[in-house]
Amino acid sequence: MIQNEEFIQEFVEEASSHVNNVESELLKIETSTIDLESINSIFRSVHSIKGTAGFFGLSKIVTLAHAMENIFGKVRNDRLKISNHEIDRLLSANDHLRALIEDVYKSEKVEISEHIKKLTVILEGKKVFVDDEKKYYDPYIVERQMIQDAARHGHHIYKVKLKVNQNVSKKEIDSIGFLKKIESIGTIIYSYTDIFEIYSVFVFTTVLEKKLLPLALDISLENIQELDGNIDIDEMIQSFDQYDELVKEEIVKPENEKIQDEKKHNTSNGEDSIKVQVSLLNELLNLASEMVLARNQLLRSIDSFRKSVPGINPILQNVDRITTELQEKIMHTRMQPIGNVFDKFPRIIRDLSKKLNKSIELKLEGRDVELDKSIIESLADPLTHLVRNAVDHGIEYPQERQKNGKQKTGKIIMKAYHEAGCVNIDIIDDGKGINKDIIVKKIVEKELVNKAEMDLMGEQDILQFIFNPGFSTADEVTDVSGRGVGMDVVKTNIKKLGGTIEVNTVVGKGTTFRLIMPLTLAIIYSLIVEVKGLCFALPQVNLQEIVRIKPNDASKKIEYINNAEVLRLRGKLLPIIYLSDILGLDKLQKDREKKCKKIQRILVLKLGNRCVGLVVDKIYDEEEILVKPLPKYLKDCKSYSGVTILGDGKPSLILDIDGIVTKAGLRFNEEDEKNDKIDLFKEKEDSKEYNNLLIFKCSGEEILAVDLSLISRVEKINRRDIERIGENGYIKYRGDSLRVINLEEFLPISKGNDKGEHLYVIIPKLVKHPVGILIEKIYDTIQTRINLNQENIKVRGLIGSTILNDRIVLLINTYELLEIGVPEYYHVQDSNKIGEKRTVLVVEDTPFFAKVEKDYLEWAGYEVAMASNGKEGLDILREKKIDAVISDIQMPVMDGYTFAKAIREDEKLSDLPLIAVTSMADECSKNEGLEAGFDYYECKLDKENLLSRLKNVLNI
Amino acid sequence: MKILSIDDSSIVRKIIRGAVETLGYELLEACDGIEGFLVLEKEYKNIGLILLDWNMPGMNGYEFLKKAKANNEYKKIPVMMVTTETEEGNIVKSIQAGAENYMIKPFTIEEMMKKILECLGNGC
């Protein structure tokens, strides 16, 4: 008998791959017809296990494999037929075999008689040619005997069905632990746990009364069912797996799943190969990693001698290249195809769908994509979790799917592929999607954020809550809850592996989880950055691009929205974080102001679906760094994920972007390019200036939008909260009564039935008398360039219409709306026509703003001339008498600063009142504007202020 | 002299390697019949014995045996089947097809050494 550790390990690996083969072939013949090729392959595998196990004296494995071999030998020779019922048994025997192999040292002590018994029944062909609807049951002799004994002795028989990991007092407990508990009070007759431990069934006898069991077992009473030991025992035994049997009856046709295996894996490819202990590879990898570091140090320290030592350059290059290659090759030895994890999913899907009575097709793509062995191994749990969730909570029941016009069979795709130096793994289901409203409800219920913040949160912000610890375990009732069970654990695990997780969902269409994993763990590519003289390593996984901002560059600068700094980057707003702030290195606000004058370096980082800009002082080279765990006393610092030694030998902390962002407490704007749902509003053009729109609807079908800068808040209210006084509606708002209006009454939009108990109230900004606008549903907030169409719709209260992804969206003019909605507050007085005979030039490139500004200037009685950039503005100024200029800053051709300077340099125009308007005012640009020659700086949409400023400069 | 082991299990090949090298011979390995023929083609002049697994994916042991024994060059090389107890029918079948000896799995290294010596020494 061989007791060589290394050989046994090799046996375990070899046998495991055989067991996997048996499983996948069994699943294959279960769904299609039994073909000889599969049977042969299974036979070979179990035979091989038996043969090699013998060398190690592993008699239990030999016996079980032999029993299986006998069956397949008979099937192969056409002396035995097996159907799905037998395949179930064989799969479960194969599972048992796998368990023996995995715990090979204990395998000799494991009981296998139950399986041998069942296999013998199959071998003897007791159930050959049994009709599908006619069921067959083993005479469970032992179980029968135990039940009879129990009944004779007056013991109770109970059946407990549990969702493992949940029912048991919310504490994590495995079925084995629970089994032990039962054994302490009685005798187990039967127990069953599916392999992913969703459900466990235990049948046992005990002298205890039913009411004592919750106490003894720490479970709730409703999980316990007492069985009558005097009824037909066969029937009772049948009922043990009732769950499964029920499913079998209901399913019309066993078209449960089709496994599309792209290609069978080759265990041996004929190349010369030897087996090496993983521990040896790990050591090699460590050494290679250390070597990479030493190489980096060498290159750095010798850098200054490059020129003085002749001939050293090619040598250094050679060392550099060889080291890199060596490291890559060694890393490659640890790579394994992701198929190693993927391959267990056909079985999981099969068992789950059977159990849940769902019909699901699994598609595996990219099985050959390779990842580091340790990552592969650690991926199994998170992936299982995500797939289980997809099956359980994502994919609907067949009837429901049909009702919704979907294929009866749900689809789950697991796809691995390379992207940007990482491996992405998508878990895609075409199920019902995640209902954001339910998440929102939960967030509110749990008071995770206040209402006000809630309204500002985008879809991704909301979805991220499913990864919150304990977010959904609290309540199993809603259909979304399951999505969050342990999702925080999934995220933590993925993060531990240096990966990130994204989620996208479309209600009714499905959900995609995307794991973005580094190829290997030990070495990561990072960018070395400096703040306040300290170096940090920043994982490249997160890095999208580097933006350099020069002072006085109008097109690229940091602006302020609600006191938060943002960078406008190709039309997207990027929240800005100062690394020095987060790390507590720079607390002085003064420094910040100085920064305006300096060149700023901003790293654009991607975090899941979101982006953020991180400001640092200096940026050095990229370096491959070896990750070492954080010392204990730094473990709680969320901003760091590890330590490394840099090329110059200095230790450096590795930044944890997720932690940094969390610490900064950022809210994100949606990055919507990857979001299927937002297709509806997908922008098509790239342009300079954008509007942030709140997209909503009222009771009718029309889609409406309002510019966010016109809104101060959005409140969620209950329909019942609206009080009627006479014709008018009011709600309580901040201790006062707030007048609310229905858009349907003032705008030419359709009026539908009142749906739902909740409404939202938009509270406009920059108005004299606050009035709430009632709306029914908020779709989203998006940032887009508006192509304003003012021709088709000429209605007071509307600025115009625009097309967002083939849907007409009506843009609301809150000023006009309030004038027509509540004329008593906004009645138009003749005295308002102060601007008569005065001409104001509006220089504005964005049609939306141009329109709004023009509207209220005309409303105030001014003549308005329009120009779409500074150059046009100058042309008009030269032709026409203009009393005052209102100009945008950011414009094509000639921007506002240049425009102002040009005016001030022109003798004739030097006294002309100039008012700059921007959508976002910040101190930095304000100073710049004033320096350029503007008299005042105002916010575009602040009608009241702008008009009074105009009045002021014109001395009216 | 070299000995060729054709077996899909790397553990079995490793154990065989122990036996062969302890006897002072060199081992060639192949993991199925097709690879076996590739090795044979190159090395048949040096190969003094073939240890042949019965059950392999691709070309199995029996097919290999029949083909090898049909070849004028290869048929002189003695073949030892490496099988399990349950394949007794196969043992007979392979001996009828020309195999000179057989070994039943599991075996110890010493048993394998003994069998190899028998095959080589006594000409079976």
Next chain:
Amino acid sequence: MSPKLSSNEFTLMKKYIEEKCGISLGEEKAYLIESRLSRLLISSGLSSFSEFYSKIIKQDDKHMTEKIIDAITTNETSWFRDKIPWIILEEVLLPKYINQIRNGEKSKIRIWCAACSTGQEPYSIIMCIDHFLNKNGIKDITLDDFEILATDISSTVLQIAKMGRYDSISIMRGLDQTYKNKYFESQGRVWLIDEKIKNAVRFKAFNLQNSFLLLGKFDIVFCRYVMIYFSKEFKEEIVRKIAYALEDEGLLFIGSSELLNNKDDYFEKNYYQNSPYYRKR
């Protein structure tokens, strides 16, 4: 098709094997005969066991007997198998023998391994003795004062034993690290036993059915894990023959799991550390 063994034929074969080889086969071993002997049968150009039987009884072929035994027995063996013989050897016997040699009571200590297989047992004995001598700094007595005879029925097995070469797996079975380092030298994955140890053992092919007289008298006989294959009668015969081949007070070591029926007639059962061993009466 495979030759099938009828129960009649099994009885015949069983009887023959018992008579000629001393090997006893239970009913459950029918498959052993069927599978392991079919090769012999086919290579003899026969197609049934009855033909085979009639051929072997007619020819009474010695060579065939050996082959049958070879086919049916296994050669499971290891270094320093079972603890007790080695403890007794070291703690009781060697001190005693050394005294006897020094006193001139004995000129040479003779030890016989009756079924030495691939050599692990006789080499273990020599290593045990050599280690003892070294450990106790004994210089006046050397390995030359000991004669180890190792026999086996199979000449092939002896050929392996004589090489003194062991695979890295074989070397691990039962061999202490100290012994491995001291007495073996590695050459790749092959381990070579020290020449001194190798030369101290005399190997000889021997069938236990033959007379032991020519072998001479022994102080110790190791006859372990070989009689398990034999019939009751043959076992008794061997025990008797071993008793005659032992010096007075000579010892017999059998396998720790083995049972002997007639041993009480020739041996007294002694205990050392609760384990039995047998001293000639």
